[in-house]
Amino acid sequence: MRGRSPSPANAEPKLANSSSSRKQILTAAHWGPMLVETDGKRVYSSRGALETGHLNSLQTAVPDQVHSKARVAFPMARKGFLASPDSPQGVRGKDEYVRISWDEALELIHRQHKRIRESYGPAAIFAGSYGWRSNGVLHKASTLLQRYMSLAGGYTGHSGDYSTGAAQVIMPYVVGSSEVYQQQTSWPLLLENSEVVVLWSANPLNTLKIAWNASDEQGMKFFEQLKNSGKTIIAIDPMRSETVDFFGEHADWIAPHMGTDVALMLGIAHTLVTLNKHDTEFLKRCTTGYDKFETYLLGTRDGVPKSAAWAADICGIPAEKIEKLATLFSGQRTMLMAGWGMQRQQYGEQKHWMLVTLAAMLGQIGTPGGGFGLSYHFANGGNPTRNAAVLGSLQGSLAGGTDAVDKIPVARIVEALENPGGVYQHNGKQHTFPDIRMLWWAGGSNFTHHQDTNRLAASWQKPEFIVISECFWTAAAKHADIVLPVTTSFERNDMTMTGDYSNQHLVPMKQVVTAQGEARNDFDIFAELSEIGEAGGKLRFNEGKSELEWLESFYEIARQRGATQHITLPAFSEFWEANQLIEMPENAKNAEFIRFAAFRKDPQANPLKTPSGKIEIYSERIASFGYEDCPPHPSWLAPDEWQGNAESGQLQLLSSHPAHRLHSQLNYAALRDQYTIAGREPITLHPDDAKALGIAQGDLVRVWNARGQVLVGAQITDGIRPGVVCIHQGAWPDLDENQLCKNGAVNVLTMDIPSSRLANGCAANNSLVWAEKFTGQPPVVTAFDPPASP
Ligand SMILES: Nc1nc2c(c(=O)[nH]1)N[C@H]1C(S)=C(S)[C@@H](COP(=O)(O)OP(=O)(O)OC[C@H]3O[C@@H](n4cnc5c(=O)[nH]c(N)nc54)[C@H](O)[C@@H]3O)O[C@H]1N2
Ligand SMILES: Nc1nc2c(c(=O)[nH]1)N[C@H]1C(S)=C(S)[C@@H](COP(=O)(O)OP(=O)(O)OC[C@H]3O[C@@H](n4cnc5c(=O)[nH]c(N)nc54)[C@H](O)[C@@H]3O)O[C@H]1N2
Numbered sequence: 157m158r159g160r161s162p163s164p165a166n167a168e169p170k171l172a173n174s175s176s177s178r179k180q181i182l183t184a185a186h187w188g189p190m191l192v193e194t195d196g197k198r199v200y201s202s203r204g205a206l207e208t209g210h211l212n213s214l215q216t217a218v219p220d221q222v223h224s225k226a227r228v229a230f231p232m233a234r235k236g237f238l239a240s241p242d243s244p245q246g247v248r249g250k251d252e253y254v255r256i257s258w259d260e261a262l263e264l265i266h267r268q269h270k271r272i273r274e275s276y277g278p279a280a281i282f283a284g285s286y287g288w289r290s291n292g293v294l295h296k297a298s299t300l301l302q303r304y305m306s307l308a309g310g311y312t313g314h315s316g317d318y319s320t321g322a323a324q325v326i327m328p329y330v331v332g333s334s335e336v337y338q339q340q341t342s343w344p345l346l347l348e349n350s351e352v353v354v355l356w357s358a359n360p361l362n363t364l365k366i367a368w369n370a371s372d373e374q375g376m377k378f379f380e381q382l383k384n385s386g387k388t389i390i391a392i393d394p395m396r397s398e399t400v401d402f403f404g405e406h407a408d409w410i411a412p413h414m415g416t417d418v419a420l421m422l423g424i425a426h427t428l429v430t431l432n433k434h435d436t437e438f439l440k441r442c443t444t445g446y447d448k449f450e451t452y453l454l455g456t457r458d459g460v461p462k463s464a465a466w467a468a469d470i471c472g473i474p475a476e477k478i479e480k481l482a483t484l485f486s487g488q489r490t491m492l493m494a495g496w497g498m499q500r501q502q503y504g505e506q507k508h509w510m511l512v513t514l515a516a517m518l519g520q521i522g523t524p525g526g527g528f529g530l531s532y533h534f535a536n537g538g539n540p541t542r543n544a545a546v547l548g549s550l551q552g553s554l555a556g557g558t559d560a561v562d563k564i565p566v567a568r569i570v571e572a573l574e575n576p577g578g579v580y581q582h583n584g585k586q587h588t589f590p591d592i593r594m595l596w597w598a599g600g601s602n603f604t605h606h607q608d609t610n611r612l613a614a615s616w617q618k619p620e621f622i623v624i625s626e627c628f629w630t631a632a633a634k635h636a637d638i639v640l641p642v643t644t645s646f647e648r649n650d651m652t653m654t655g656d657y658s659n660q661h662l663v664p665m666k667q668v669v670t671a672q673g674e675a676r677n678d679f680d681i682f683a684e685l686s687e688i689g690e691a692g693g694k695l696r697f698n699e700g701k702s703e704l705e706w707l708e709s710f711y712e713i714a715r716q717r718g719a720t721q722h723i724t725l726p727a728f729s730e731f732w733e734a735n736q737l738i739e740m741p742e743n744a745k746n747a748e749f750i751r752f753a754a755f756r757k758d759p760q761a762n763p764l765k766t767p768s769g770k771i772e773i774y775s776e777r778i779a780s781f782g783y784e785d786c787p788p789h790p791s792w793l794a795p796d797e798w799q800g801n802a803e804s805g806q807l808q809l810l811s812s813h814p815a816h817r818l819h820s821q822l823n824y825a826a827l828r829d830q831y832t833i834a835g836r837e838p839i840t841l842h843p844d845d846a847k848a849l850g851i852a853q854g855d856l857v858r859v860w861n862a863r864g865q866v867l868v869g870a871q872i873t874d875g876i877r878p879g880v881v882c883i884h885q886g887a888w889p890d891l892d893e894n895q896l897c898k899n900g901a902v903n904v905l906t907m908d909i910p911s912s913r914l915a916n917g918c919a920a921n922n923s924l925v926w927a928e929k930f931t932g933q934p935p936v937v938t939a940f941d942p943p944a945s946p
């Protein structure tokens with residue numbers, strides 16, 4: 157659609173070999189708009205609704221999502237909890253579950269919630285509930301939980317996220333904005349002007365399959381054009397990712413040791429200075445603190461020049477190669493596209509700070525196609541923002557409600573449970589952990605997403621009361637006192653935009669099938685509970701509106717927003733009947749968007765939101781915090797566990813994001829057959845390492861360290877740096893009586909430490925492990941079985 161007003165984009169879909177009672181409903185998930193074939197009771201198939209030329213495997217999984225044996229069918233209570241709810245018995249994770257009625261479940265929750273709130277105050281109730289739930293503007297699980305808890309008098313929430321924990325806190329000090337969730341210099345300009353594109357710790361072929369709203373699915377088209385453009389493409393990643401394979405001979409794959417990128421960048425930066433190829437004019441005009449950083453870079457302060465040879469020793473890339481990169485980058489228009497895996501590490505803050513510093517030394521920030529970009533690999537950053545009628549959406553806080561009374565950095569939850577009242581540092585301030593007595597998770601999978609599962613499971617025994625609202629019997633659900641069965645997004649009505657940055661489409665998400673088992677919508681659960689309990693009545697929670705009335709009100713907001721841009725949307729009833737998405741008109745000006753262009757042109761007139769208004773290579777504010785783990789300019793700091801201190805036989809563990817899941821979502825689905833080896837999560841390892849360990853392709857492998865042990869299947873390939881192994885994140889924990897995870901959940905092995913005291917970000921990507929061929933009787937995977945009932 158290229159005109160002024162939007163129009164339905166896809167014609168009424170035709171069905172191949174299906175009976176007449178079946179129809180196709182248009183809906184959407186994080187993984188994009190989909191057409192779902194159904195007779196209203198069963199789902200038969202699903203596929204992408206946009207013609208993209210790229211198959212997104214996640215879009216085929218709707219039948220499994222709706223009909224999985226892993227669904228929670230009824231409200232369930234843990235046996236030891238039910239025996240004496242005020243002082244529960246038994247061990248969470250080892251107990252049986254008893255079916256109860258919805259009335260009983262809500263009454264039990266109400267009584268415990270009231271008791272704990274009255275005894276300990278709102279901070280004792282953790283409703284931070286981090287997670288990717290399902291998309292949609294109304295049925296937002298965690299937002300609904302927080303809306304309820306705010307009406308009930310407040311709660312403890314969270315700050316930050318697992319995704320960009322380190323980068324999103326350091327970037328505002330450096331460039332005055334978070335960068336990680338912001339629109340990038342547009343792809344058309346990049347394709348026209350960039351000569352060198354560097355994918356640094358980024359695997360867009362996987363990660364662009366999803367977006368926080370729904371994916372607009374445009375990113376791969378641009379990467380396809382890049383591949384065929386003849387430009388120089390470099391991928392820096394310890395693993396030959398799907399993206400490197402996609403570029404094939406068109407890209408140069410450089411595989412450093414894990415966690416050593418700052419050293420590699422310093423080596424390039426040092427070479428630039430040696431060759432006098434750094435842009436002193438840009439550094440002077442647009443940055444502050446370079447001089448101080450240069451004394452570190454050249455070693456005038458500590459006697460250690462951060463030369464290419466110095467870097468080579470640390471990162472394992474030959475010095476000549478590092479020098480070549482310096483010449484290449486400085487001689488050509490270079491875009492440094494960084495993903496986030498390398499900042500999900502100890503000292504993660506340093507990675508993107510040094511990347512920006514390198515880009516500043518190259519002097520190309522603010523040019524079309526040069527500089528750095530932190531979101532090309534996520535939610536299709538760089539796909540130009542449309543003129544758009546953007547939907548309204550449900551808000552978590554309401555007038556008269558009490559929002560979060562405290563917030564803990566999201567990845568510090570276990571520390572908080574272990575150490576109530578404990579003092580901690582965060583982003584320049586001292587805080588105290590609340591005394592958490594009750595937790596409610598709705599829309600997150602914390603037993604897969606959090607590091608060091610055994611430590612989490614131990615801390616999880618402490619609270620008095622834990623509720624999980626879930627569609628599936630996740631490990632978290634199997635560690636709860638009450639489990640509430642929730643509908644999937646295919647069992648309710650909703651709407652979404654596509655493209656977190658582009659707002660390219662408005663998509664109706666009409667209910668596909670009736671609710672399965674006794675599942676209810678999160679919205680209805682909290683509305684019911686408001687009627688019994690603490691939140692002042694159903695009417696306060698739902699404002700007297702039905703599901704469709706809410707959707708109409710969000711659509712009306714879109715209509716108003718659209719009108720200001722000369723976009724005319726059809727009436728809601730017409731739109732809802734049509735079962736078609738609406739594509740928004742392009743905006744020619746946005747297609748010319750260059751990040752930092754105005755600042756580059758005139759930094760005085762268009763200052764950044766940093767204290768100096770410039771790019772801060774040295775930060776006085778960070779210096780004032782005095783954090784040893786986050787020095788005031790980008791620095792190489794050796795992590796606690798890495799190649800440099802590994803014992804012989806120890807391997808570095810990567811836990812990248814999976815191709816055929818969104819984290820833990822869909823681990824139970826038939827898609828499993830496409831990636832599991834020996835029936836479990838694969839471990840990617842190099843032939844040299846496999847040989848040394850006597851492991852063959854397809855073998856069952858036990859991987860362990862002091863924190864835990866998992867069983868995985870061997871995937872042997874030269875597409876990974878020797879000494880590094882990868883187990884993708886998101887397999888469901890499935891611990892047997894010896895705490896051996898039968899399904900291969902990587903976080904059983906990862907360290908639960910903060911990136912630093914500045915950001916307290918998740919540091920999943922730096923752990924050492926041992927591995928051996930598993931020779932015992934292979935245990936059966938039980939991750940997807942509902943728990944035992946008496
Ligand atoms: N080792 C390691 N660990 C990591 C990472 C890593 O790179 N390495 N990455 C981290 C990152 S970046 C992230 S974002 C996290 C992801 O962590 P999460 O976002 O927690 O992961 P998901 O698997 O998406 O969990 C979403 C859960 O919500 C449930 N759900 C879906 N729809 C609904 C709904 O409508 N209502 C309710 N009540 N529930 C619903 C799903 O069944 C699922 O269990 O993992 C982090 N953990
Ligand atoms: N299909 C799919 N798409 C997703 C997700 C998913 O689970 N599945 N999750 C979504 C979410 S919530 C997020 S936050 C994003 C995550 O986006 P990212 O954080 O960018 O994804 P990762 O796979 O963790 O890491 C990207 C690459 O970094 C590499 N890497 C790791 N450590 C290092 C290092 O030390 N140095 C270098 N140079 N490279 C390193 C990994 O090998 C990997 O190929 O993806 C989103 N997209």
Ligand SMILES: [Mo]
Pocket residue numbers: 318319320
């Ligand atoms: Mo994430």
